[in-house]
Amino acid sequence: MTLSSRPENWQELLAGYALGDLSPEEAEVLRQLLDTHPDLRQEMAQLQEVLALMPYGLPEQEPPPHLREAILQQARSEPKTNRVSRRSRQPRFWVGLGGAVAALVVGALTVDNYRLRQENATAKALVATLKQPNLQLFSLQGTGDATQASGSLVVNPGQQVVIVLVQNLPQLPADRVYRLWAIEPGKSQPIFFGEFNSNPTNQTNAAWQIPAVTLNAPPEKMLITAEKAADPPVPAGELVMNSL
Numbered sequence: 119m120t121l122s123s124r125p126e127n128w129q130e131l132l133a134g135y136a137l138g139d140l141s142p143e144e145a146e147v148l149r150q151l152l153d154t155h156p157d158l159r160q161e162m163a164q165l166q167e168v169l170a171l172m173p174y175g176l177p178e179q180e181p182p183p184h185l186r187e188a189i190l191q192q193a194r195s196e197p198k199t200n201r202v203s204r205r206s207r208q209p210r211f212w213v214g215l216g217g218a219v220a221a222l223v224v225g226a227l228t229v230d231n232y233r234l235r236q237e238n239a240t241a242k243a244l245v246a247t248l249k250q251p252n253l254q255l256f257s258l259q260g261t262g263d264a265t266q267a268s269g270s271l272v273v274n275p276g277q278q279v280v281i282v283l284v285q286n287l288p289q290l291p292a293d294r295v296y297r298l299w300a301i302e303p304g305k306s307q308p309i310f311f312g313e314f315n316s317n318p319t320n321q322t323n324a325a326w327q328i329p330a331v332t333l334n335a336p337p338e339k340m341l342i343t344a345e346k347a348a349d350p351p352v353p354a355g356e357l358v359m360n361s362l
Contacts, residue, residue: 125151129253132162161255252276256340256361258284264358269322271340271361273300275333280311284322287358290315295347296322296358300337308341309333310351 125131131148134140140148152158252275260267269284280298290296295315299308309331314324329351342359349355 258359259362260359261357267359278328280328281325282322286320287316288320293347297343297345299341301339302335303338308353
């Protein structure tokens with residue numbers, strides 16, 4: 119089976135399914151597509167894995183002072199009998215014309231909703247990336263002392279964007295970083311793809327532009343090492359994760 123034998127919007131259909139945002143007509147088209155091309159089920163599973171890890175790696179944050187004061191003033195002005203129900207933490211996604219747009223339905227101005235809006239900004243970037251053609255998805259597994267770590271990696275060659283979603287990867291001290299490396303088919307020399315660190319809960323939800331590099335072919339394998347932050351981008355530290 120070749121890519122050309124698939125409908126033009128096959129990636130949008132897979133992403134729409136993962137987001138729970140297909141119309142009945144689109145769902146039927148996807149069902150027929152999977153019957154014809156069962157190999158797409160693996161790509162669909164990877165998309166679901168990526169979305170399952172996002173956006174709960176974000177730390178809790180307080181709203182800025184001016185917003186916090188507005189929240190308190192609103193709370194004081196409301197009758198005590200008028201209680202606002204707690205909104206769900208789970209974002210709801212829509213796909214709009216001309217691209218993917220993630221949006222949250224928020225009502226009362228609460229601290230919880232403030233955090234959801236921060237998560238939504240990350241969700242928009244992720245969903246927009248998932249909608250792009252020629253997307254590469256990698257499953258990540260921990261090695262050595264980080265065997266409990268797992269996650270997913272999204273590479274968008276067209277936009278030169280990387281999204282890393284990892285759990286159970288210990289946070290490093292300030293003078294150390296995790297570095298991401300790509301290996302091209304038939305090559306052994308890793309190519310620097312950026313760096314990051316886990317948050318205090320040992321999770322990572324990060325996206326960044328790939329450093330200016332020249333690739334002769336899409337990466338075949340991805341590696342993550344623990345390095346000294348001051349060291350040049352040359353792999354010298356311990357390997358902590360690699361793609362399956």
